Amino acid sequence: MCSRERTGDRDGLDPCIPFSDLRSGRGGPTPVAHRASQRAGLDIAAPPLCPSGGRGRLAVDVRPAHAVTSPAAETERAPWEVQIRRGMPSQRGEIVTYRVPRAPKQTVLDVVTYVQRHLDATLAYRFACRVGMCGSCAMTVNGIPRWTCRTHAARVATGDRLRLEPLRNLPLVKDLVVDMSVFFEKWQRAGGVFRPSPAERSERSERRRPTPSSRARRGTDAGIECIACGVCYAACDVVGWRPDYLGPAALNRAWTLVNDFRDARRGERLAAVSGEDGCHCCHTLESCTRHCPVGISPTAAIAGLKRRSTLALLRTAAGRDE
Amino acid sequence: MSNSRIECWLYVLQRSSGLLLAPLVAAHLATMVYAARGGLSAAEILSRTQSSVGWSVFYATMVLLATVHAAIGLRAVVHELTAWHGPSLDLAALVYAIVLLVLGGFAVAAIS
Numbered sequence: 001m002c003s004r005e006r007t008g009d010r011d012g013l014d015p016c017i018p019f020s021d022l023r024s025g026r027g028g029p030t031p032v033a034h035r036a037s038q039r040a041g042l043d044i045a046a047p048p049l050c051p052s053g054g055r056g057r058l059a060v061d062v063r064p065a066h067a068v069t070s071p072a073a074e075t076e077r078a079p080w081e082v083q084i085r086r087g088m089p090s091q092r093g094e095i096v097t098y099r100v101p102r103a104p105k106q107t108v109l110d111v112v113t114y115v116q117r118h119l120d121a122t123l124a125y126r127f128a129c130r131v132g133m134c135g136s137c138a139m140t141v142n143g144i145p146r147w148t149c150r151t152h153a154a155r156v157a158t159g160d161r162l163r164l165e166p167l168r169n170l171p172l173v174k175d176l177v178v179d180m181s182v183f184f185e186k187w188q189r190a191g192g193v194f195r196p197s198p199a200e201r202s203e204r205s206e207r208r209r210p211t212p213s214s215r216a217r218r219g220t221d222a223g224i225e226c227i228a229c230g231v232c233y234a235a236c237d238v239v240g241w242r243p244d245y246l247g248p249a250a251l252n253r254a255w256t257l258v259n260d261f262r263d264a265r266r267g268e269r270l271a272a273v274s275g276e277d278g279c280h281c282c283h284t285l286e287s288c289t290r291h292c293p294v295g296i297s298p299t300a301a302i303a304g305l306k307r308r309s310t311l312a313l314l315r316t317a318a319g320r321d322e
Numbered sequence: 323m324s325n326s327r328i329e330c331w332l333y334v335l336q337r338s339s340g341l342l343l344a345p346l347v348a349a350h351l352a353t354m355v356y357a358a359r360g361g362l363s364a365a366e367i368l369s370r371t372q373s374s375v376g377w378s379v380f381y382a383t384m385v386l387l388a389t390v391h392a393a394i395g396l397r398a399v400v401h402e403l404t405a406w407h408g409p410s411l412d413l414a415a416l417v418y419a420i421v422l423l424v425l426g427g428f429a430v431a432a433i434s
Contacts, residue, residue, distance in 0.1 A: 241402035274326040281398075282334040306333070313330045
């Protein structure tokens with residue numbers, strides 16, 4: 001039976017969560033996160049329809065593959081060999097190895113937290129919500145950028161080994177913490193702030209509401225769930241080659257606003273994303289889409305920006321300004 | 323013209339020139355395979371190309387498209403693989419385009 005009481009039980013196997021809780025992140029990952037996590041081989045099982053649930057309810061099976069073993073068997077296995085790149089920006093960053101006991105359904109963030117609380121209090125790392133909402137716990141796990149709070153260690157470890165490093169393409173602060181300033185500055189440069197049109201500023205009765213089924217609104221919805229974790233930015237090779245490139249997250253944000261008719265900066269934003277370090281630099285390598293933990297396709301957003309900016313250019317050349 | 327507009331134009335020119343180049347390159351390769359069957363010689367090639375103004379137009383178009391495509395592409399590659407970018411790189415890419423155009427022009431003139 002579906003039971004709200006089991007929702008918060010991390011070891012529970014059948015939390016049946018109202019859809020509203022899924023969307024808010026209280027009961028588990030969002031549906032879009034399920035799709036992405038499945039594709040990325042992560043631990044969050046796809047949400048089958050709850051056989052006994054009422055309308056609007058989804059059953060979320062949070063069992064990882066190794067959960068078929070009993071919790072006791074899990075804790076009896078060899079401890080994790082956790083290799084963490086430590087150091088300040090001025091240092092090369094040495095790899096320090098820790099032994100962390102296993103626990104059932106242990107996430108990578110759980111492992112890092114264990115190290116910090118029991119083995120080495122000087123370890124610096126960042127987290128906040130632990131439920132895949134805030135986007136602050138991303139780091140490189142065995143060479144791949146991931147959100148660590150929703151990544152089970154058993155699924156991504158190589159044998160018993162976990163190698164944790166800071167995100168690529170961002171300046172190091174210390175250990176596993178990177179400076180996200182440049183990441184968010186690029187959101188600003190790409191025109192990532194909504195500026196309401198005059199109609200939007202007018203009385204509520206005069207405002208138009210977006211039609212959810214419209215093509216433009218679907219374009220916005222496809223990218224609106226971004227949690228700004230920086231995984232796509234770290235995965236992007238073009239950012240590595242061209243440090244000034246705006247990056248997938250900022251361009252994805254711009255695309256959600258270009259599709260929003262209530263915004264007053266469309267032309268300005270298209271110009272902002274079409275510069276030397278804008279959307280036309282993208283090589284469509286799709287690393288951002290491959291690694292996005294919430295299933296967004298920044299590649300598609302960037303393709304949309306390329307298309308829209310090119311059309312605007314041709315319209316201007318033909319003397320038909322938008 | 324603003325920087326974003328120039329970059330957008332370069333993007334359009336590079337993609338469209340690549341699109342048009344693809345069939346021309348395929349035809350060029352097919353012709354090479356066909357021509358090499360009976361032994362490759364300058365006389366044989368010239369007899370074919372000089373017999374029709376179409377070949378001159380074909381190769382002149384190819385040179386023009388390759389000039390546009392290669393210069394813009396090289397500018398992007400150099401920017402990504404080295405720290406070199408800005409007006410000096412733009413100038414270098416322009417010089418490269420002129421060199422390609424002149425050399426290609428000589429080649430087309432020679433077979434016409």
